[in-house]
Amino acid sequence: MKARLLAVCPLLHGCGGVQSALDPGGDQARALFSLFALMMWVSGVVYVVVAGALSWALWRAWRYRGADSRADGGMTLRIDRRLAQLLPLAAGAIILGLTVLITASFFADRALFATRASPALEVRVTGHQWWWRIQYRDPVSYGWVETANELHLPQGQTVRLVLGAADVIHSFWVPNVAGKLDMIPGRTNLLDVTARRLGWYRGQCAEFCGTQHAHMALAVKVESPAAFRAWLAAQRAPATPAAGRGAAVFQVACAACHAIRGAGAAGRAGPDLTHVAARRSLAAGTLTMTRGNLQGWIAQPQAIKPGTSMPQIPLTPADADAVATYLATLR
Amino acid sequence: MTPDLDRRDRLALAWRDPPGWWGFLTTVDHKRIAARYIVTAVLLLFLAGLLALDMRWQLSWAENTRMGPQLYNESFSLHGSTMLFLVSVPAMEAMALWLVPLMLGQRNMAFPRLGAFSYWLYLGGVLTLWVAHALDVTPDLGWFEYPPLSGPTYAPGHRADIWAQMITFTEVAALCASVNVVATILKMRPPGMTLARMPVFLWAMLVASLMTILSMPAIMLVTSMLIADRLVSTHFFAPAAHGDVLLFQHLFWFFGHPEVYIIFIPATGFVSSIVETFARRRLFGHHVLVLAILAIGCLAFGLWVHHMFAVGLPRLGNDFYTAASMAIAVPAGLQIFCWIATIATGRTWLATPMLWVLGFVATFVLGGLSGVMTASAALDLQLTDSYFVVAHFHYVLVGGAMFPLFGAFCYWYPKATGRLMSERWGRVAFALIVGGFNLGFAPMHLLGLMGMPRRVYTYPAGMGWDALNQVATLGSAIAVAGGLVFVANALLSYSRGAPAGANPWGAPTLEWAGDSPSPPWNLAYTPVVDSLTPLWDSPVLRVMDGVALERREVVVTSVVDAAPLYRQKSASPSIWPFVAALAVTAMFLGSIFTPWAIAAGALPIAAALTGWFWPQRERATTGPLRVRS
């Protein structure tokens, strides 16, 4: 399929990537990509026809340059009669092309919802200004296992994403996996995704949601069902924090907004940090997860992501270092 | 015979404006008003274009620091709001105000003072947005401000209110202009110009104006609801109090989609006029073109939902809206067919206006095809709110409406100024703008497919978006340079261009029958029309006499047959439209701060309107309040 598209447009070489609709890694994205390829074919033919007709018209303009046909009503009338016979043909061709595309669109639309009946797993994703709260329905306790800004999907299984918003409208978009769906206050939208190809992908908020709309990304990992189960079990477990200065400072300075299960921190305003160090990125995809970036983010959040709700907290260098060290142990 | 001097002197006396500033403020000459509209819109086009260039610069590198998020968000909001509300629609209205009476051989619009009022109110909207910007109170939520982001909680202060009231200004102005255009086209066609003999341009303006009348109340309603939510704590868009945030989107796009065609349909009118003149033959498929315009006008109201495919509406509607949206391709495709057929079978003269038509076809068809893609409810989920859509609507609006507008500008420039623009520099501007535009916006299709969302002020390194963004920036810069050449050409030609004479292109329609530039009264006689191309079909202009020369008067005809009905007094210059616009401005601006401004502001408005419509007649000699001597 991809090869077919590349034949249409050599430019598309190298347009894959971790956030690309042209490099599908799931059933839904693949259905849409096929539809896109078909549209490219039809559009290409149409454009060639139009450009050809226009060129022909220009060639005639060049050939008969300088002449004036205004007075020759008889000739115009004859030509018009011939053109009028072509008109239904043009209309028919357009309608035929549209019928093909509408039908294809219809089937693609159905394909997106083909798995509606049997999701293997339910995941609640809630958009906040400017991060994602992600909760897995625990198959054991039937409670929620909360994490943030990182979505894990079991390969080959259909996952139902329950999309909601806490403040303003956001839009959930992981182009390699599926098309986008808005997260709207007052509504619950369901998005079924069936990821097929292992690996890391990237998603990003697609509906303008305020100052830091640009830094509202999420990491998506497609992994084997076994690896996924192991990961979910690890996420379900409370943190095993090392008691120390960092934990104590966190409890005072950070726990009003952040939760660390197992360490007594229970704030809900910001992302759950129980296993923060196991994640791939920080601050909703803004920074990669490293010990240095953790400390930088704690020290200067407003410089890295101006306008974020993460405040700058006046800590002594020693305290900041201790907190970063502590967080880096939360795997 | 040519009109004698005495006749022209008498007309000049009756139709003159007061001199100086007073004349500037009181004029009701449709050509002066339209020129103001055009100058204002071009100035704003330039400013909003610079904003675009600045944003392109910011996006040329990952993690670029030219702009922070606040400045970027303000920039794209100001760019979009200006281009959509203050440039595109007003520019089309201006062309209608300027051309419709000329093309009808009439002396003025149906409601001359309403035309003046439209402009002053539009200017109020312009100043509201841009003075606020100068004071650093810039709306920062895009050209559609969805609640709850624009609601009282998440958009504190008055930035969102300024956006909403700017819209009220421009929409009231547009509605007044539209009523004016509709009444003029329906009731003031010259004797003999039946509906069947009406040029495509007039049909386009008629349909666009009717669409304005039926769609713009939606956005006035919805922005008023937004202001009410913000100012008096109503709950229209508060889901937790039985409100619904999607109500805003439905009403916004019920306006927003027709708006696109309100911009595009006049452009089809320009293209039809230009093609006919430069192909030097009668337009092929006049009826098809008219029916296509009507079909687009009707369809446009049935597909606003395609802006909302990603909100998760009931899927039953998806197929319907997909089909309805794609169906637009049928009339649009037939229009393209008719124009190309006319060009091919005529003896086409490739002067600058015609070049713009070629650029329009080549570019707009691409926009139409990407439009078919976004019309698919399924595929749109990958395309909407990404750079693909940014590319799509720029192709449609710039390629589909601005290129014809530039062509129209070149085409009617000699009529407006009496001078020709330089063809050489016209070609340079054309090449730079069309080339730069395509270079700038074609890569954005790919960027969108590669996952770049719109309205992001920056993006991380390693996304593979840098090179395409740099190409886009380069293209935009070239297009802006072309725009400067275009404007310089227009400015220089104003004094240095070759004299144009009455009909430099050998065009067939009535606006070219008289002097260029047109005197304030336009044509000295009332023309009589018996074909679609009156100036081609007869060496002399057949006219009727009898419309007053000593006072302002126009002839009113019947709707279908254009049979003369009566002679209507035409309004003379007046300060009241200006005063009324000032009063309305005061009320609109006041209502940003307090609801009581509506009550308090109603009185000056009522006073101004009373002054405006107070008929000047002698005092009563009968009845209880008669003058007793």
Place this chain on the structure above:
Amino acid sequence: MRTQRGFVAARFAVALLLAGCQREARDIGPSLPQTSPRGAADPRIGYYQDNVYQIAQGGRYFSWYGCAACHGEDALGVRDLGDGRWRYGGSFNQVFASIVRRHGSLDYATRVPPEQLWQLAAYVRDLPQHTPEKRRRLSVDQVGEPQGQHWSGPVR
């Protein structure tokens, strides 16, 4: 004399306009204060007290930190922050100090960083100007946001 008066009036008008715009300013980034106000005359106070963005941010944190549980729209007596009566003084630094010191074990001094305390103090001092309807309207929008240790799920 007359021109001078006109000049003064013009300057006053400009000052008013600029004050109005200062009110609308949206300064984001690492410029927020990291220390408590130094008395009622701290020059930073004017900006915070009159800036709608900072006040609105304070309103969000007011909800996030669960302040509305005790100081909601129908709070009475000393807990009613909208009645314009301040038992511990109504100046900015006094309100700031009340938030920090008068909440016992809640210990806002250490749990809430200074930049948010500034915003909270600005919001609290602005509350007497909010009508009850306005406060209710804002809280209706915020039902999906976390409050303290509770979050009841997205807006449904």
Place this chain on the structure above:
Amino acid sequence: MTPGGEPRAVEVVGDLSGLPASASGARHLVWWGNIGFMLIEGTGFALAAAAYLYLMTQQAPQWPPPGTRPPDLSWGVVFTLGLLLSELPNLWVRRRAFAKDPRGVRIGVAAMTVIGLLLLIPRGYELAHLNTRWDSDAYGSVVWMLMLLHTSHVVTDWGDTAVQAAWLFTHEIGDDQFADVEDNANYWTFVVLTWLPIGAIVYGLARLW
């Protein structure tokens, strides 16, 4: 010699000076302007009504929301009857304007001014008996929106009528002014007609849904 040449020579084939200098009804230009503005406002009414229906069907489990009583009928009935009855003198004024009867239109427009003022009394009571506030919930907001939208039209047309009455009594009435009276009467009919669906929605749907 310029490329465009001189203006086209003309041949006079007829004379319009015999045409009348005014007209009435749909022949008159202003009638069409009036229709244009009615179309704008009618669209506004229709969309506001659609917003009501949308909120009613989308959001509320119960309509009006639990704890809210529908608007009291009595004043609504009084206003509606009054408005419908006002159409009789209104149509009479319109006929007098057609007949170009200065005495008739003076009396009629003055009467319509008084009637409009009187109608504002039950309208005021209606607003006081809607049993909801605009800031209580979206139901209240949309009810108030519909009511204020219509009230603003009543007030506007009343103001127009009052000014017209003042002018008519102090000036000699020409043909154009008879046409103005007619347009104003048409506008009042528009105000009456738009109330029927709006009133049905505000009073009826809150009871029947």
